[in-house]
Amino acid sequence: xxxxxxxxxxxPDKCVxxxxxxxxxxxxxxxxxxxxxxxxxxxxxxxxNTFIPIxxxxxxxxxxxxxxxxxxxxxxxxxAVVTNEExxxxxxxxxxxxxxxxxxxxxxxxxxxxxxxxxxIEEPWCVRACTMNEALKFMPKYQTSNNMARKFxxxxxxxxxxxxxxxxxxxxxxxx
Amino acid sequence: xNGWMGRRLRVDLTENxxxxxxLSPEYLKKWIGGRGLNSEVLYxxxxxxxxxxxxxxxxCFGVGALVGSFAPLSGRTTVSARSPMTCTSRGSDTHAHGxxxxxxxxxPAVKYAGYDQIIxxxxxxxxxxxxxxxxxxxxxxxxxxxxxxxxxxTTRIVNDLGDPDIKVALIGPAGENLVRFACIINTxxxxxxxxxxxxxxxxxxxxxxxxxxxxxxxxxxxxxFAKASWELREKIHNSPSAIxxxxx
Numbered sequence: 418x419x420x421x422x423x424x425x426x427x428x429p430d431k432c433v434x435x436x437x438x439x440x441x442x443x444x445x446x447x448x449x450x451x452x453x454x455x456x457x458x459x460x461x462x463x464x465x466n467t468f469i470p471i472x473x474x475x476x477x478x479x480x481x482x483x484x485x486x487x488x489x490x491x492x493x494x495x496x497a498v499v500t501n502e503e504x505x506x507x508x509x510x511x512x513x514x515x516x517x518x519x520x521x522x523x524x525x526x527x528x529x530x531x532x533x534x535x536x537x538i539e540e541p542w543c544v545r546a547c548t549m550n551e552a553l554k555f556m557p558k559y560q561t562s563n564n565m566a567r568k569f570x571x572x573x574x575x576x577x578x579x580x581x582x583x584x585x586x587x588x589x590x591x592x593x
Numbered sequence: 594x595n596g597w598m599g600r601r602l603r604v605d606l607t608e609n610x611x612x613x614x615x616l617s618p619e620y621l622k623k624w625i626g627g628r629g630l631n632s633e634v635l636y637x638x639x640x641x642x643x644x645x646x647x648x649x650x651x652x653c654f655g656v657g658a659l660v661g662s663f664a665p666l667s668g669r670t671t672v673s674a675r676s677p678m679t680c681t682s683r684g685s686d687t688h689a690h691g692x693x694x695x696x697x698x699x700x701p702a703v704k705y706a707g708y709d710q711i712i713x714x715x716x717x718x719x720x721x722x723x724x725x726x727x728x729x730x731x732x733x734x735x736x737x738x739x740x741x742x743x744x745x746x747t748t749r750i751v752n753d754l755g756d757p758d759i760k761v762a763l764i765g766p767a768g769e770n771l772v773r774f775a776c777i778i779n780t781x782x783x784x785x786x787x788x789x790x791x792x793x794x795x796x797x798x799x800x801x802x803x804x805x806x807x808x809x810x811x812x813x814x815x816x817x818f819a820k821a822s823w824e825l826r827e828k829i830h831n832s833p834s835a836i837x838x839x840x841x
Contacts, residue, residue: 436698440663444815449660451705451809461757463781464744508726524807545823 418477422496424558425457425532425541427470428568431552434461434468438553441546445535453524456532457543457553470553473498473519473531473542481511481520481531496558499533502526595714595813596658597621601630601633606797607648607715611730616709625684627655627671627700628692630710635673635690645677645688645789646771646796648716654703654762654802661704664818665826670700670762670785677796678773678789693776693790695762697783702760705806713797720764724754724799724817727808735800739769743778751801763801764791771795 439455447454457472475498482490482498489504490511500511500520507527512520520529535541540555547553556564599621624630631653638651652674659667663747676691702713707723713723720735738746747761760780767775768791775791776784785791812818829835 429751437663441819442773443809444663444812444819447809449811451807454809518763541778542819543839546745548826 418558420557420559422558423476423534424474424496424556424561425472425534425544426501426554426556426561426564427472428552428554429467429469431469431549432459432470433549433552434459434463435548437546437548438470438543441530441542443552445542446530456521456530458521471517471519473515473533474517480514480516484510485515486510495534495537497531497533499531502530505529569586594618594621595811597709598704598808600708601710601712602708602725602820604713604730604732604797605649606717607720608681609717609732611732613708613728621709626657627660627669627694627710628673629655630653630674631656631671631673631692632690634710634712635661635675639675643675643686645675645691647675648797649714649791650675650796652713652790652793652799654699654713654795656700656703656709661701662818662822664813664822665829668696668700669694669815670697670703670779672777672785672790674790674793676788676790677771677792679787683834691783691788691790691793693787695777695779695783695785697762697780697806698760698800699762699779699783702804702806704810705808706804707806707808711802713794713796713799717798720769720798720800722750722803723799725802725804725806727806736798736814737752740766744781745813746801748779750801754803755807756805759803759805761801761803764794764799768792768795769800 436452436459438457439452440450442457443451443454457470460469460471475496479498486507487504489501491501492498505528513531520531523530541546544555599616601614601616624633634651634653655671671694673692676686678690679689681687681689706727720739721732722735724733725730742765746763750761751757751759762777762779763778771792773789773792775789776786777791778784
């Protein structure tokens, strides 16, 4: 994996299920708005107010690439894993084998499609369209671990601030 | 046509008939959005002194050109009919134009199914719900749903039809009992709450409208449209009068 390889990181805590990313993705690729033509999909669990974006994570050891009978799943120079539409026969083995169900069946041609980072532009349209201040982020893969750790650490920081002294600079924190 | 879908759906619950009507670009450009389309229908097809619970009262669900796109502030569906709640003035019993709107996912689903407006007239002889699946329209029995509240009925309809992505607009016990200020709810909690449109829906024995669509909305210039939408959104989000919420 090259350190330049980026991926779209999802934060379900921030997603409110507006589907702007879906509409933007379909617009960027096909010039029209339709969630069915989007490579990113929001899974809604409305009864518990939870929304989870699902999009291809271009796995280092991609199951879809191994499972495709036609070798149609291929890795681009950017690191993104996409379907070569000329080779794809629409069997959907990639859809079934992907642990997160990322490959989307394009209803117009029956072939599968996954995130291609909008062809290498600086900010993919879904990330730009997201209305919730970074429920989607586009970052180098190697930075994602620090991203998660920092998110967790920020929660701890708030709790320690409550437990510790009011002066942020001088407080150590004590474990009660 | 860009933006609009160029069609409306007319449903007659007395005759059990549905008609898909074409709408011309001129008509759409003149009336623009859901509220305009609904107003034109109410102006042409109702009469002075009409009783809101008359089966001929057209219950209109209108959506505009931007609904179903990611343009900011574009998600509302306007619901209009002669209102059982609103009269022309205090103490009058002349019922007036009723008009309300709701957010949620119903409006975009109507556009994806290929309609700019749904007009419902007549009265079913028993509780029914409307199932709109692109061009396929069904009027289905809703006796098992009558009396159910919103969450229960939505879940039941979505399970019966077998697809969690189906969007449903419906009434609860209030609308069924013709409570004058009853509302219509979609996506579990988005409410069309003004002027008692829920009671009009209840008076037609219509429990719910379920929609699913596979069509796409086109725009003339995708790049410019996207840029304009996002710039407008930034302006709104950075406005001093906006309260910014970044977590749920």
